[in-house]
Amino acid sequence: MAAPLSLSVLLASRSWTGAAAGAPKLLLSDTPLAVYSGMVPGAVAGLYSAADAAIDLGALAAATGWEWVCARVTAIDSAARTVTLVRGDETARGAPTPSAAAAPTAGAAVVASSQTLHYAILSLDVGSTARRLPGTSVPPSAAVLPTRPIAALADGVAVAAATAVARPDPPRVVVVGGGAAGVELTFGLHARFVSAAAAATAEGTCGWTAPAVTLVTSAAEGALPPARHGAAAHAAVSAALAARGITVLAGHAAVSVDERQQVLIVEAAVPWLQTRLLAAVGAIAAPSFPPPIPHPSRRRPPPSPLHFDLLVTATGAAAHEWLAADTDLPVDDQGFVVVGPTLQVPGAAAGGRVLAAGDCASVDLGGIGDNDDGRPEGVPKAGVFAVRQGPILAANVVTLAAADAAGALPPPPPPPPSTAATPFATPAASASLVAAAGSAFAADAAERWRAAALPPLTRFDPQRNYLSLLMTGDGRAIGTKWGLVFEGRWVWRLKDAIDRQWMRRFALPPPGDGGGGRGTGVTPKNGPPLVGGGKALRGTPTSANVAGGGGGGGGPPNDGVAAAVAAAPVGDEAAALDGRMRYCRTPAEGATELLGRDDDAAAYADALAVLHRMEAEADWRDAVLAVAARPEWLAQVQRGT
DSSP, rough: OHHHHHHHHHHHGGGHHHHHSSSSSEEEEEESEOOOOOGGHHHTTTTTTTTTGGGHHHHHHHHHHHHEEEEEEEETTTTTTTTEEEEESOOOTTOOOOOOGGOOOTTTTESSSEEEEOOOEEEEOOOOOOEEEEEOOOOTTTEEESSSHHHHHHHHHHHHHHHHHOOSSSSEEEEEEEEHHHHHHHHHHHHHHHHHHHHHHTTTTTOSSSOOOEEEESOTTTSOHHHHHHHHHHHHHHHHHHHTOEEEEEEEEEEETTTTEEEEEEEEHHHHHHHHHHHTTTSSSOOOOOOOOOOGGOOOOOOOOEEEEEEEEEEOOOOHHHHSSBOOOOOOTTTTEEEEEBOOOTTTTTTTTTEEOOGGEEEBBBBSOOTTTTSSSSSOOOOOHHHHHHHHHHHHHHHHHHHHHHOOOOOOOOOOOOSSSSOOOOOOHHHHHHHHHHHHHHHHHHHHHHHHOOOOOOOOOOOOOOOEEEEOOOOEEEETTTTEEEEEEEHHHHHHHHHHHHTTTTTOOOOOSOOOOOOSOOOOOOOOEOOOOSSOSSOOEEEEEEOOOOOOOOOOOTTTHHSSOOOOOHHHHHHHHTOOOOOOOOOHHHHHHHHHHOTOOOOOOHHHHHHHHHHHHHHHHHHHHHTTHHHHHHHHHHHHH
């Protein structure tokens, strides 16, 4: 899940001062590892080991002075300021039980049974779950792999590729979902099976060289539809898929799956629904409602079967059911927790003490966001937005903790008569919650806030244009920004360097080993123990951080990983990665040529310098984009090699 986002709070806590620094701090997670989703497609392709993409929660907690509890949160009562826990290795709501490799490490506190824990400030980053196709069992068969849990995905692909080399014919691999996640996983799957076949062919044990890969997408335009991702990105991805012989089944929706027969049932997507989706992103005018009934001769053909040996479903994020069923937190119409621009959960019950970020949160900027430039009020569930929430979350958690210590936060109201969740499915209801959150701070609390000289809470302002990097599995990647697309080996080296730099933030030395954290978790001296097994937790934690775990173990790297992954950046590339970019004085034509290079000598430091100047100077950016719009450039990005 999105646990690395919430772990930014742990990293930031090393510099906390005052009451927040000495307050008890607690990290809750149902697995001992958090998996960084940005590196999962690379792990699927065999470019990373499982350990490369995993963060040891116990070690990080110890290095930053937090207590870690291996437990699953099953309920939240924000009015009473409590969370309900069960053991991290117990099955809840049909979820698969974590493997033996995910057993709590030494030093973790383990919940003895279902217990209740009180908090002062609560931060939620429990991620999301995968949308299950009808017919999918829980857990699914080995031939059906959802994108959640993400650690199990990479492991399942490795097993499938190793098994497939014994087949006389190419394995049939099907991916459902034509968005960025589905596209990147498709490239990764193709690369992994090609690599496995090449290794087995060298030993004379494989009768095929490449898998038969099919990407199923409901978008009529195909993978990465241009209405949402831009025409240039769509063209580049389509060409790259075609160059690898990957079939794109466009305009078809997955209806159900027969795991026993290994058959996916697909049918032509409803054109009216596609029209509604295009209207939702502003590409066309909204159609009339209800949709017209098609003439019998124009109706969709009957569903058809699509046989597979491996099915990977990248059908989007779904909210954990317990968030709507077993909490009193406001949720949107999809079950995600509603938060405002400060990432606080609105409403008098939450009292400003609950924050949520990442995939589990629905960021509502309506009425309080600076959206006058035409951006949608909602924030898409994409890693590029979630990563930007990390510093906001960390800053606001420490501010609220200090406010609580200064008595500047109001006490919560008495628990409501019913503990059932109250869904808030309409924008009007969300707006009323935002208003309630504003009125929750009484005048005396606001005065105490000013008296304590507390800084204002930081607001999340999602970026309008961002750099998107999609791995193609062969040591190359496709990048897009401002509608401009570039691809090549330097793009992959940039993506790899960014991801590894992100992971290095969590590789802290243990306490007493050269400046890691402040020792082991803080245990207050008052109150009865709330959990048993391992270390006992006592008292009321000032900050409780609930993170979703990725699960899964480490293991040795796959063969060839060292050769496939780019070396650590040095020199200009290392400086550019740290933000120390030299000024690009190249004319627009030369800048476009730098972005289009694909030779081994091409360095991403040069390309980043171009992008940095494009960010700073709108006129120069327009000049570069004008050059990139020329036919010769467009032909280059559509080569697909």
